[in-house]
Structures are given as C-alpha cells and as structure tokens.
Amino acid sequence: MRHAVSLLALSLLAAPALAADATGLDANDIAAAETLREQALAGSPAWDIVESLTTEVGPRMAGTPADARAVAWAKAKFEALGFDKVYLEPVTFPVWLRHRERAEILAPFPQPLVVTALGGSVGTGEGAIEAEVVAFPDLAALSAAPEGSLRGKIAFISNRMVRFKDGRGYGPAVGARSNGAVEAAKKGAVAVVIRSIGTSSHxxxxxxxxRYVPDVPRIPAAALSNPDADLLVHMLGRGKPVTLRLDIAAETVGEYTSHNVIGEITGRELPGEVVTIGGHLDSWDLGTGALDDGAGVGITMAAGALVGKLGQAPRRTVRVIAYANEEQGLYGGKAYAEARAAAGEIDAHQLGAESDFGAGRVYALRAGVDPAAWPVLEKIGEVLAPLGVATEREGGSPGPDVGPIVAKGAPWAQLAQDGTDYFDYHHTPDDTLDKIDPKALDQQVAAYAVLAYLAAETEVDFGRAPAKAAE
Amino acid sequence: MRHAVSLLALSLLAAPALAADATGLDANDIAAAETLREQALAGSPAWDIVESLTTEVGPRMAGTPADARAVAWAKAKFEALGFDKVYLEPVTFPVWLRHRERAEILAPFPQPLVVTALGGSVGTGEGAIEAEVVAFPDLAALSAAPEGSLRGKIAFISNRMVRFKDGRGYGPAVGARSNGAVEAAKKGAVAVVIRSIGTSSHxxxxxxxxRYVPDVPRIPAAALSNPDADLLVHMLGRGKPVTLRLDIAAETVGEYTSHNVIGEITGRELPGEVVTIGGHLDSWDLGTGALDDGAGVGITMAAGALVGKLGQAPRRTVRVIAYANEEQGLYGGKAYAEARAAAGEIDAHQLGAESDFGAGRVYALRAGVDPAAWPVLEKIGEVLAPLGVATEREGGSPGPDVGPIVAKGAPWAQLAQDGTDYFDYHHTPDDTLDKIDPKALDQQVAAYAVLAYLAAETEVDFGRAPAKAAE
Incomplete structure (x- = not known):
C-alpha cells in the first residue's frame, strides 16, 4: 500500500492542473480515483474484514448479545483502519428471539421437514399445532379464499421465487412472507407456512x-426449504389429507438499543458536506452473515479506508455507516435519517449508497440526483468502466438503509451488483464466508472507492429535496 | 411403452437368426438389448419410483419405523412393476438412534456450529462436553500424537475430501470418520469432531x-459442515484456546430384523442361474435418500421391469435386490451372501452389479469375471457405447452390497457413474429428489437393462470362485 501511495503522490505532482468543467473534477482527481481503483483491484482489506466479522462475531441478530459484540467489533475495526472519526449513534427497536423450530408431516406419510420461523412470528404454544394443510399457488389465491374457509387449517403458499441477475424475482415473491400470516388468519387459519423466498435448491x-396488523389474530408463520416445499407439493398431489405438525417457540421481548457505527474521512474543504457509503452490521441468526451483509460492511469500510490513505482527503467528508438492524425493519437507516432531520443535516447529504446485495461484481452505476449533476455521474462512470460497470441513467433504487434519508430529500447512487446467486444464500444458515470470492470483493471495493472519492471531491451539488420530490 | 414393445416384437420376427459366437449372443439378442436401451432413454419409470419412495417413505434409517415402511413399499412396488416373483429375506443388525446433536464455540468467539453425530456414536451424556479443541491436519497426524496428550480435549481432524469424477477422494478421507474416535480416545481425548467427509461448500x-474397538474408551464422534470446519480453522488461527461445547444424544439399542426385498424376472431356460442388479433400500435419517440410494433402487427396479416386459424373458433369471441396511455395515449384502452360501447357491450367481453412487450418468463398464467371458462384456459394451459408456478391462470394483458375495467367489460388473457431485449430497439433509435429473436416470436405466438382459441371455459362464481367487 505504501508503494502505491507514493506512486499516487508522484502522479499528483506530475499531472498538469486542468480546469474543472461541469463535473467539478480535474485530471488530478481522475488520476487519484484511478489509483484507488487499481489499489483495490490489487488487493483490498475487504475479505479480511468479512473474515474478521464472521469469525470473531458470527451471527449477530439485532438485540441479541452478539449485536453488542458486533458494534464493539465495528468501532474497533474503523479505528484500526485509520478513520479520522469513529462514533456510535443509538438505534432502538423491539427484540425478537427464535428459540425452537420444528415441522413434520404426520399423515399420510410421516416425514420431518426443514423449517424456519419468519422474523417476528409468534410461537405455536406449548402443544405445537397439528392441522391439515391447505395449499395455495400464491398469496393472491390465499387472499381470494372465502372468509372462514381455513378455520383450523394451516395455509401453505407454494409459489417459487424466480432467479434474475438483478434480483427482481424477490419483489413478487416476498409478499407471501410479509403478509401470508395476516391473509391466512383472516380466513381462519391457525398457522401459515410458505415456500422459502429464495432460489436455492439446497x-x-x-x-x-x-408482519401482523391490528385486529387480525397473530398466527405463527414459517418457511420450508425449497426441497421440502417440493415434497409437500408431491404429497398433496396424492389427493389425501396432509397433516402437519408445527412446533415453533419464538417471542418478541421488550426493546433494545443498538448503534449505527460510523467512521469518517473528514473532508479537507467542505467537512460539513457528506457522501455516505455503508452496509448493515446486523444479520439474521441462521448464518454468519457473510453475504448479508458482512460483504457490504467489508466493501465500504475497505473503500473508505483506501480513500483515507490518499495523500490528501477529498473536499467533502466520506462517511461509512455500519447500520444497525436493517433486517427487521430498516431501523438503522430510519434512525440515521431521523437524527439528521432533527439536526437539520439532510441538506448536508450529497450522495448516499449502500452495499447490501451480497458479493457479486458491480455491473451498473445508477443514481437519483439533480439532472445538473449527471455530468459528474458520467465522469465517475468513465473511471468505473474498466471494472465492467455501465452507467445507466434510468432505473435503480437506493439501498434499503439509504431509503429513509432519500425519502427526506437526499440524493443517492447505486452500484448494482450481480445478484444471480444472492437468493441462494439470503437469510439461510448457508450465508458463510466461503461463498465470497475475494477478487469479486476487490472489484466492488474499487467501485465504491471511486464513487465515494469522486462524489466527495467534486463541488457540484447532487440535488436537494425539491429535485427529488417527484421520485 | 406398449408401442415400443410392439416394435420389438416385429424386430424379433424380422431379424435373421444368426449363430451365436463366443459371446453366446445372436443378432436377435442384440436387437432386443438395443430396444431396451431406446425404451429406457425414451422415458423409464425410474424417476417415478424415486419420487414415490422419497415422498411416501422419505428418510428410512435402518431399524427405525420407516425401515418397515420402506420394506412394505418396495414389495408393493416390485409387484406393481410386474415382477414374476417378489419376496423378502431377513437381515438382522443392531439399531442406532440419533436423538439430538448440537455444537457451539464457547470461547474465544461464541458461535453455533452445524454438526451431526456419526453413525454408531455414543452420546455426550447429560451435561454435554465442554473442552478445548486440538486440531490435526489429518488422521495420521492424530495417530502420531503422544499418548495422553489429548487428555480432556476434543480432537479436531481438519483435512478436506478432494472432488473427483470417480469419487476416489473418499477413500483417503474417510478414515477420519471411521477411525477418528478410536485414535483420539487412545490419546485421551473426550470427543472427536471431523471436517465432514464430503465435497459440498454448503x-x-x-x-x-x-467404529469403536475393544479396550479403547468409546468417545462421541461428530462431523462439522465444511463451512463450519473452515470457521473453526479460522478461529484456531487466532492462536487463542478454542472451547467447544458438544451435546449429542445417541444410542445403540438392541437388534432389529429388516429385510432384503427381492423381485425376479424368471429365466426362461436357466432359471436357477441369476444375474443380480440392485441398490440399497435404507438411507441415513438426515435426507430423503433420493441419491443414496433411492436412485439405485429406482434405476434397477426400472431396468428389471423393462426386461420383464420383453416378449420373452432372458435365459437366466434377472434378480433385482433392494438391500437392507447398507449404510451401517453392508448388512443386507452380507446377509444375502451368507444365505446363498448356506444354500449352496454361490455358483448360481452369474454376475452381480449394484447402483449406489447417486444419479450421475454411467460412463464406464468394468467387471471382475473369468477372462473367457470378456467377449460377452465387450459385446455388452458395444450396445452401451451409444450411451457414452466405455468398456474398461482394468480397474473398478463391485458395489458395496455385492462385495460380500464376490468375496465368496461370484463375478461382478460395475456401471461406473459420474460422481463429481455425489459427495456434495452424500449423507446430508440435502439428499433430496430435486437433485436428480430424470434424463440422466433414464440413461442409467438403459445401461442396467442392457447389462442385465444380455448377461442373463448369454449362456457363457462369467467365472466362478477359482477364477476370482486372485482378486
């Protein structure tokens, strides 16, 4: 790293100072960004960061003892990586705990099933639930069932999420997970089981x-693995009643205050203006949260650290945020946005991006900014192009934890990742370190470092609330 | 199927009857075998058989209630497939039961681990075992540790099985599973955990x-998933003592008598001479035993059924055997061989083959027969060649349940399957129906039908004990 920084220093001295254009960026800025890109590709600390998080903390579900260990880990890691300023901000949320989950077919062909409780679900009580299964091809079909038609039954939603590079199969499928319990309970069901929202055949x-809603009974909700959902479909295909035993112990118990953990590279000229990148620090309890979202934390910590090791900091501040409790309701992102609004700091946000889609390579840059700022994005895109990243003016969306501040008017960028395999591992025990290709991770660090550095180096304004209101 | 059988009948009438050569097979025989091959490729009942077994029985560990259901299922399936003669033969063995298995790192970084008890292991007792982990790169290193050096510790064997098409990575790795407990106990260890003998990264x-041996303490033995073994290696790499908690409840309880289930297509001229094909009916308890060995049962039942639907039966009897309890010590194969020896029927066995390597396509025919019978194998190989099957005169081995009768002098054949992915699923919960490609299964049915039919149609002797003694 030391050698590369020296090369950069040389290039800063050697390059003629060109006048900045509508991009607010000159040749020195581009040279610095290119150096960051090449440094990251040559080997970034991202994989080591994820290795550290998954080994030394592991699963870190919000509100559990591992949540506090993760916060301490993140603070120490920011400090070790040389960030100028490291601090915590409180995030409060209800605590949900998973204690036990089991399912088995009792009749006509007894078999155990692989099941997991959905986050927020109530338990099945002391005696478990034994009831006949009624299958629906999708949530809409369940919603269309007559009132009371599922009294005493377990509803089963069997539709399968479709695999796409951009993960667009998730949206149409996930309603069964979010709303299945409410729709089933409205019809009188005693529980709901869904085919997992995921693409894996493992x-x-x-x-x-x-989620639950007021005035509808709270019934247990659980997901079967894809092979187990297949099995249940095959068994139901025999035309005989299928009886399922569902035994879930889970509870929501009080509140917990965790923290967003923040590391900053202080801007040299405009320290009050910030560009944010980040990932979420929490994970589900089943895996070690390597892809979701150790990768995002590692990528953005590494990218920020690379920017911090430049000869001089960019004009604006680069803020890396490890958000608390994204998984159970974007609590970290919401708390961050609310704290900024309360402090009158929304306008200080020049651009926000989050990495929360695993460890697949970045293939597109998209943004929600003032059209006057597009030349900057185009220029950033030129530096990203050698990474295989296309600049796309249409589409995209902010990362989940960036959404709340975008809703308050802040501009955003997206470095879209290849998510072809992401939903094979998403929210499962199989989300572990070995699923990450270190070279792919470095490509993402390169992209985030370039984006963060150039967005922080330019003086061009990325747009404020009025320009964003139409979104 | 009816249409194809009619075509076969026509071909039998139309083909000129050629004199049989050293192969004992004429053009009509070859035409019939080719018809069987094409019928199987056009769609065999094998996948439906595996679907039925995995759906209607599922996991069927030897000695559990599901064992009896599997035997009843197999008998009914043979009968439904039109076998001439269906019968059971008793197989007695000790019963091992898995009740509970959990592992977690207690220090320095608390994390749960995915673990499973090895078959035959004792439990850890009421209070579980909490002890420091001492790692060894392989079984040999553990065996070389000084006496008493592991007193009060848990030994961990970390070597990783290597992936090969022919599965030859299994042999060098599996000793850690078979003998790890004995070697660890000799050094004073209180338990042994191994990296799973498998190639999956899931x-x-x-x-x-x-296994245990007399005069060495029986200590619990368990396997970690590959990602969990990786995690443990990473954690041990920190240089701090790692404490593991292992909680296994398992026991060996008395004996159980299950059954080999046998279906026959009775030979038209030499019914007392038999060609056997088969798979094993039992599975481990974790998956539904689709690949191990539902596939073998389905392939060979389907192949036998196709032979049975020919216009006339082959000269010799084709016997399809669904062996009991292969997994825990080849009990079905041993009982079969002992019963034949007791009845003086070893010499009646003209060729034995077993499908027990998953559902990958067959790529080679190998055999252990009298050299004088090789022309028959070569001729069979010619009919198999369009399936992508090469005839290999060297190498190979009988299937596990065929081994005991081969040891008593019977000749064998092997239809070697592509096992590249087999050890991704082997003995895991992930051994489920969706891992099977129905078209690949049909290719294997084609190969087994051709082999069984032609070996039963020829009058050439495949060799007896004297010819086999050198093996």
Missing amino acids: RFAHTGTM | RFAHTGTM
Whole structure:
C-alpha cells in the first residue's frame, strides 16, 4: 500500500492542473480515483474484514448479545483502519428471539421437514399445532379464499421465487412472507407456512421478516426449504389429507438499543458536506452473515479506508455507516435519517449508497440526483468502466438503509451488483464466508472507492429535496 | 411403452437368426438389448419410483419405523412393476438412534456450529462436553500424537475430501470418520469432531458410520459442515484456546430384523442361474435418500421391469435386490451372501452389479469375471457405447452390497457413474429428489437393462470362485 501511495503522490505532482468543467473534477482527481481503483483491484482489506466479522462475531441478530459484540467489533475495526472519526449513534427497536423450530408431516406419510420461523412470528404454544394443510399457488389465491374457509387449517403458499441477475424475482415473491400470516388468519387459519423466498435448491429454509396488523389474530408463520416445499407439493398431489405438525417457540421481548457505527474521512474543504457509503452490521441468526451483509460492511469500510490513505482527503467528508438492524425493519437507516432531520443535516447529504446485495461484481452505476449533476455521474462512470460497470441513467433504487434519508430529500447512487446467486444464500444458515470470492470483493471495493472519492471531491451539488420530490 | 414393445416384437420376427459366437449372443439378442436401451432413454419409470419412495417413505434409517415402511413399499412396488416373483429375506443388525446433536464455540468467539453425530456414536451424556479443541491436519497426524496428550480435549481432524469424477477422494478421507474416535480416545481425548467427509461448500454436516474397538474408551464422534470446519480453522488461527461445547444424544439399542426385498424376472431356460442388479433400500435419517440410494433402487427396479416386459424373458433369471441396511455395515449384502452360501447357491450367481453412487450418468463398464467371458462384456459394451459408456478391462470394483458375495467367489460388473457431485449430497439433509435429473436416470436405466438382459441371455459362464481367487 505504501508503494502505491507514493506512486499516487508522484502522479499528483506530475499531472498538469486542468480546469474543472461541469463535473467539478480535474485530471488530478481522475488520476487519484484511478489509483484507488487499481489499489483495490490489487488487493483490498475487504475479505479480511468479512473474515474478521464472521469469525470473531458470527451471527449477530439485532438485540441479541452478539449485536453488542458486533458494534464493539465495528468501532474497533474503523479505528484500526485509520478513520479520522469513529462514533456510535443509538438505534432502538423491539427484540425478537427464535428459540425452537420444528415441522413434520404426520399423515399420510410421516416425514420431518426443514423449517424456519419468519422474523417476528409468534410461537405455536406449548402443544405445537397439528392441522391439515391447505395449499395455495400464491398469496393472491390465499387472499381470494372465502372468509372462514381455513378455520383450523394451516395455509401453505407454494409459489417459487424466480432467479434474475438483478434480483427482481424477490419483489413478487416476498409478499407471501410479509403478509401470508395476516391473509391466512383472516380466513381462519391457525398457522401459515410458505415456500422459502429464495432460489436455492439446497435444503435451507430462508427466514426474513413478516408482519401482523391490528385486529387480525397473530398466527405463527414459517418457511420450508425449497426441497421440502417440493415434497409437500408431491404429497398433496396424492389427493389425501396432509397433516402437519408445527412446533415453533419464538417471542418478541421488550426493546433494545443498538448503534449505527460510523467512521469518517473528514473532508479537507467542505467537512460539513457528506457522501455516505455503508452496509448493515446486523444479520439474521441462521448464518454468519457473510453475504448479508458482512460483504457490504467489508466493501465500504475497505473503500473508505483506501480513500483515507490518499495523500490528501477529498473536499467533502466520506462517511461509512455500519447500520444497525436493517433486517427487521430498516431501523438503522430510519434512525440515521431521523437524527439528521432533527439536526437539520439532510441538506448536508450529497450522495448516499449502500452495499447490501451480497458479493457479486458491480455491473451498473445508477443514481437519483439533480439532472445538473449527471455530468459528474458520467465522469465517475468513465473511471468505473474498466471494472465492467455501465452507467445507466434510468432505473435503480437506493439501498434499503439509504431509503429513509432519500425519502427526506437526499440524493443517492447505486452500484448494482450481480445478484444471480444472492437468493441462494439470503437469510439461510448457508450465508458463510466461503461463498465470497475475494477478487469479486476487490472489484466492488474499487467501485465504491471511486464513487465515494469522486462524489466527495467534486463541488457540484447532487440535488436537494425539491429535485427529488417527484421520485 | 406398449408401442415400443410392439416394435420389438416385429424386430424379433424380422431379424435373421444368426449363430451365436463366443459371446453366446445372436443378432436377435442384440436387437432386443438395443430396444431396451431406446425404451429406457425414451422415458423409464425410474424417476417415478424415486419420487414415490422419497415422498411416501422419505428418510428410512435402518431399524427405525420407516425401515418397515420402506420394506412394505418396495414389495408393493416390485409387484406393481410386474415382477414374476417378489419376496423378502431377513437381515438382522443392531439399531442406532440419533436423538439430538448440537455444537457451539464457547470461547474465544461464541458461535453455533452445524454438526451431526456419526453413525454408531455414543452420546455426550447429560451435561454435554465442554473442552478445548486440538486440531490435526489429518488422521495420521492424530495417530502420531503422544499418548495422553489429548487428555480432556476434543480432537479436531481438519483435512478436506478432494472432488473427483470417480469419487476416489473418499477413500483417503474417510478414515477420519471411521477411525477418528478410536485414535483420539487412545490419546485421551473426550470427543472427536471431523471436517465432514464430503465435497459440498454448503452448510450441511455429512453423517456416516464410525467404529469403536475393544479396550479403547468409546468417545462421541461428530462431523462439522465444511463451512463450519473452515470457521473453526479460522478461529484456531487466532492462536487463542478454542472451547467447544458438544451435546449429542445417541444410542445403540438392541437388534432389529429388516429385510432384503427381492423381485425376479424368471429365466426362461436357466432359471436357477441369476444375474443380480440392485441398490440399497435404507438411507441415513438426515435426507430423503433420493441419491443414496433411492436412485439405485429406482434405476434397477426400472431396468428389471423393462426386461420383464420383453416378449420373452432372458435365459437366466434377472434378480433385482433392494438391500437392507447398507449404510451401517453392508448388512443386507452380507446377509444375502451368507444365505446363498448356506444354500449352496454361490455358483448360481452369474454376475452381480449394484447402483449406489447417486444419479450421475454411467460412463464406464468394468467387471471382475473369468477372462473367457470378456467377449460377452465387450459385446455388452458395444450396445452401451451409444450411451457414452466405455468398456474398461482394468480397474473398478463391485458395489458395496455385492462385495460380500464376490468375496465368496461370484463375478461382478460395475456401471461406473459420474460422481463429481455425489459427495456434495452424500449423507446430508440435502439428499433430496430435486437433485436428480430424470434424463440422466433414464440413461442409467438403459445401461442396467442392457447389462442385465444380455448377461442373463448369454449362456457363457462369467467365472466362478477359482477364477476370482486372485482378486
């Protein structure tokens, strides 16, 4: 690293100072960004960061003892990486705990099933639930069932998430997870089981949040692995009643205050203006949270650290945020946005991006900014192009934890990742370190370092609330 | 199927009857075998048989209630497939039961681990075992440790099985599973954990048998998934003592008598001479035993059924055997061989083959027969060649349940399967129906039908004990 920095220093001296154009960036800035890119590709600390998080903390579900260990880990890691300023901000949320989960077919062909409770689910009580299964091809079909038609039954939603590079199969499928319990309970069901919202054919059940609404009974909700959902479909195909035993112990117990953990590279000219990158620090309890979202934390910590090791800091501050409790309701992102709004700091946010889609390579840059700032994005895109990243003016969306501050008017960028395999591992025990290709991780660090550095180096304004109101 | 059989009948009428050569097979025989091959490729009942077994029985560990259900299922399936003669033969063995298995790192970084008890292991007792982990790169290193050096410790064997098409990575690795407990106990260890004997990077622990010996303490033995073994290696790499908590409840309880289930296509001229094909009916308890060995049962039942639907039966009897309890010590194969020896029927065995290597395509025919019978094998190989099957005069080995009768002098054949992925699923919860490609299964049915039919149609003798003694 020392050698590369020296090369950069040389290039800063050697390059003629060109006048900045509508991008607010000159040749020195581009040279510095290119150096960051090449440094990251040559080997970034991202994989080591994820290795550290998954080994020394592991699963870190919000509100558990591992949550506090993760916060301490993140603070220490920011400090070790040389960030100028490291601090915590409180995030409060209800605590959900998973104690036990089992399912088995009792009749006509007894078999155990691989199941997991959905986040937020109530338990089945002391005696478990034994009831006949009624299958629906999707949530809409369940919602269309007559009132009372599922009294005493377990509803089963069997539709399968479709695999896409951009993960767009998730949206149409995830309603079964979010709303299945409410829709089933409205019809009188005593529980709901869904085919996992995931693309894997391995025998892992995918957890994830579900919700209840007032005035509808709270019934247990669980997901079967894809092979187990297949098995249940095959068994139901025999035309005989299928009886399932569901035994879930889970509870929501009080509140917990965790923290967003923040590391900054202080801007040299405009320290009050910030560019944020980050990932979420919490994970589900089943895996070690390597992909979701150790990768995002590692990528953005590494990218920020590379920027911090430049000869001089960029004009604006680069803020790396390890968000608390994304999984159970974007609590970290919401708390961050609310704290900024309360402090009158929304306008200080020049651009926000989050890495929360695993460890697949970045293939596109998209953004939600003032059109006057597009030349900057185009220029950033030129530096990203050798990474295989296309600049796309349409589409995209902010990362989940960036959404809340975007809703308050802040501009955003997205470095879209190849998510072809992401939903094979998402929210399962199989989300572990070995699924990460260190070279792919370095490509992402390169992209985030370039984006963060150039967005912080330019003086061009990325747009404020009025420009964003139409979104 | 009816249409194809009619075509076969036509071909039998139309083909000129050629004199049989050293192969004992004429053009009509070859035409019939080719028809069987094409019928199987056009769609065999094998996948439906595996679907039925995995759906209607599922996991069927020897000695559990599901064992009896599997035997009843197999008898009914043979009958439904039109076998001439269906019968059971008793197989007695000790019963091992798995009740509970959990592992977690207690220090320095608390994390749960995915673990499974090895078949035959004792439990850890009421209070579980909490002890420091001492790692060894392989079984030899453990065996070389000084006496008493592991007193009060848990030994961990970290070597990783290597992936090969022919599965030859299994042999060098599996000693850690078979003998790890004995070697660890000799050094004073209180338990042994191994990296799973498997090639998957998914978070499944692979079970499988282990053994104890007299005069060495019986200590619990368990396997970690590959990602969990990686995690433990990473954690040990920190240089701090690692404490593991292992909680296994398992026991060996008395004896059980299950059955080999046998279906026959009675030979038209030499019914007392038999060609056997088969798979094993039992599975481990973790998966549904689709690949291990539902596939072998389905392939060979389907192949036998196709032979049975020919216009006339082959000269010799084709016997399809669904062996009991292969997994815990080849009990079915041993009982079969002993019963034949007791009845003086070893010499009646003209060729034995077993499908027990998953559902990958067959790529080679190998055999252990009298050299005088090689022209028959070569001729069979010609009919198999369009399936992508090469005839190999060297190498190979009989299937596990055929081994005991081969040891008593019977000749054998092997239809070697592509096992590249087999050890990803072997002995894990992930051994489920969706891992089977129905078209690949049909290719294997084609190969087994051709082999069984032609070996039963020829009058050439495949060799007896004297010819086999050198093996």
